Structure formats: structure tokens, C-alpha cells
Amino acid sequence: MSDNKGFDLAQLDMWGDELEFTVERERIVAYAEATNDPIREHLEGVYAPPVFAVVPPFQLMAERTMSVVPDELMMKILHGEHDFRFHRPIEPGEKLTSRAKVVGIHGKSSGVTVTTLIECRGDRGDVVNEQYFVGFFRGGTLDGGYGQPSPEHTLDEELRSREPSAQVVQKFDEDQTFRYSEASGDPMPIHLDDEFAQLMGLPGIIVHGLCTMAFTSHAVIGHVLGDPSRLRRLAVRFSAPAQPKHTITTSIWSTGVTPGRVTRETCAFETVTDEGKTVIKDGLAEFGPF
Numbered sequence: 001m002s003d004n005k006g007f008d009l010a011q012l013d014m015w016g017d018e019l020e021f022t023v024e025r026e027r028i029v030a031y032a033e034a035t036n037d038p039i040r041e042h043l044e045g046v047y048a049p050p051v052f053a054v055v056p057p058f059q060l061m062a063e064r065t066m067s068v069v070p071d072e073l074m075m076k077i078l079h080g081e082h083d084f085r086f087h088r089p090i091e092p093g094e095k096l097t098s099r100a101k102v103v104g105i106h107g108k109s110s111g112v113t114v115t116t117l118i119e120c121r122g123d124r125g126d127v128v129n130e131q132y133f134v135g136f137f138r139g140g141t142l143d144g145g146y147g148q149p150s151p152e153h154t155l156d157e158e159l160r161s162r163e164p165s166a167q168v169v170q171k172f173d174e175d176q177t178f179r180y181s182e183a184s185g186d187p188m189p190i191h192l193d194d195e196f197a198q199l200m201g202l203p204g205i206i207v208h209g210l211c212t213m214a215f216t217s218h219a220v221i222g223h224v225l226g227d228p229s230r231l232r233r234l235a236v237r238f239s240a241p242a243q244p245k246h247t248i249t250t251s252i253w254s255t256g257v258t259p260g261r262v263t264r265e266t267c268a269f270e271t272v273t274d275e276g277k278t279v280i281k282d283g284l285a286e287f288g289p290f
Helices: 025-034 050-054 058-066 071-076 157-161 176-184 194-199 209-224
Strands: 019-022 077-086 095-107 111-121 127-138 145-147 166-171 231-238 247-258 264-273 278-287
Touching: 025 050, 025 176, 050 077, 050 127, 050 209, 050 231, 058 095, 058 111, 058 127, 071 077, 071 127, 077 209, 166 209, 176 209, 209 231, 209 247, 209 264, 209 278, 247 278
Parallel strands: none
Antiparallel strands: 019 095, 077 127, 077 231, 095 111, 095 145, 111 127, 166 247, 231 278, 247 264, 264 278
């Protein structure tokens, strides 16, 4: 089971090495500013914006995902989906410990998806957040699937026949990708180098998917109009890249209250550019008391 079309299936469901990260208030503020975050608690560094959760384990997430992928596909990755589960906000001054494991590898018609689970614990020993990263490797081939697929969060088609509960308009700055790269620690050249991005078949520099996701988090938090620390889940599928100076519109549908051990308010959302291109599909946000 160690080799199937070059994918190392023996790594499935095995935790890798742990990575420690000390959260600095200045880093929280820099991330908030780099994503045009309007929320006071984030801009003052009271606690981190939700998508900042990807910063502490970013290197680990990438390394663990690539550990199962054949060398020739490593530069052919697209960020397919991301699904955050928040137990509490990240706080300045704490030391976080992250670990990651690949939980699923699945062949598709035009490539292969690799699903990686990341767990982040605080220095009190509690789980702060979990997240599922789905990388899509263009041109990869794999017969069938192994392990578990990414968790479901598909938008109900019936919602599109309804008027959205809200629509939020935002705009990326010309230097957005450079600011986000520095604050997030993501140096991929498709976000910084026009010529390289075009060599990769892109129209030019594209906005980081997680930066776009951060923008949508502001939209849904503002729609719910509550304490931003109440966000419990934020999940999206990246369907196309946005570019600097693009205007995006996020349509939000309230989908009610989910009863259970902890009552949650949920909403679905999707995001399009001013050119009519859908950049975020199947968005899901859940809010509840911590």
C-alpha cells in the first residue's frame, strides 16, 4: 500500500511531528490589517480573526499534505476547500501546538484531492481549533479513494431561488496579496509575481484563497451582528481565483437554528466578483455560544 500512482497511502491517518507557535499581538493586528478586517477586537489584538487559525500550522499543513504526493505534482496544487472548527478564539501571548495528518486521498476526473486534518491545542491543553485542508492536484491520477472525504457543506440548491438575507460588497486593494503574504507567511509566487502566475496558466497575480475566505468571514460575522468570537465553523469551497482590485459580493442566506447539545445559528453563503465569476462556493458558517 506504499505506492499507488505515486501517492504514499501508507501515510494515511498518521500524525506527523508537532509544531509550536507563540501568538504575538502584533501578528494578530498585522493579519487583521492585511485582510481589511473591520472588527475592533481583531484590529486591537484582543483575539485573533478566525482565519488567522491557519497561520500557526501553515508550514506543517503544507509539509504533511505534500508528504503523500509525488514530486511531479507538488507545484500543481490548488486550494480546493477549507473547513475551520473553532472551540474558542486564539488569544495573544499563548503558545499553540499543532499537528496534522492526511485523512483522505481521492481520485477525481481531472486530478486528485488530498484531505489533511490539522489540530491546534493551547498551552492549557485544550483544543483551540481543528481544520480540514483540501488540496487538489491537477493532472494526478488515482484509482478510487482511500480514507475519509472532506466534511460536507454543500449549499442547498433551493436557496438560490430565494432572495439572500444580505449581500455584502467588498474590494481587494492593489497591494492586497503582498500585505497578506507577509502577515500570513504564505510566499507562493502566484500571489506575488505576475510572470510566474501567467506561466502557471493564471491571468496574473491572484488573491490568496484564505485572504478571500477572511473577507467572507467579515461579511457573515457582520450579518449575524453578534460577538465575533461566537463563530464555531467556517467552511468554503474555492471555485475560482479573485485578483487584486476586484470587487466581490457575498450573498448570505440565513438557514435557521440547529438544535442539539449546543444550539447554533447557521447561514450559507457564496461570493462572486464584479466580473460575475464565482470565487467561493458552498460557504457555511455556524454561530453559537462558547
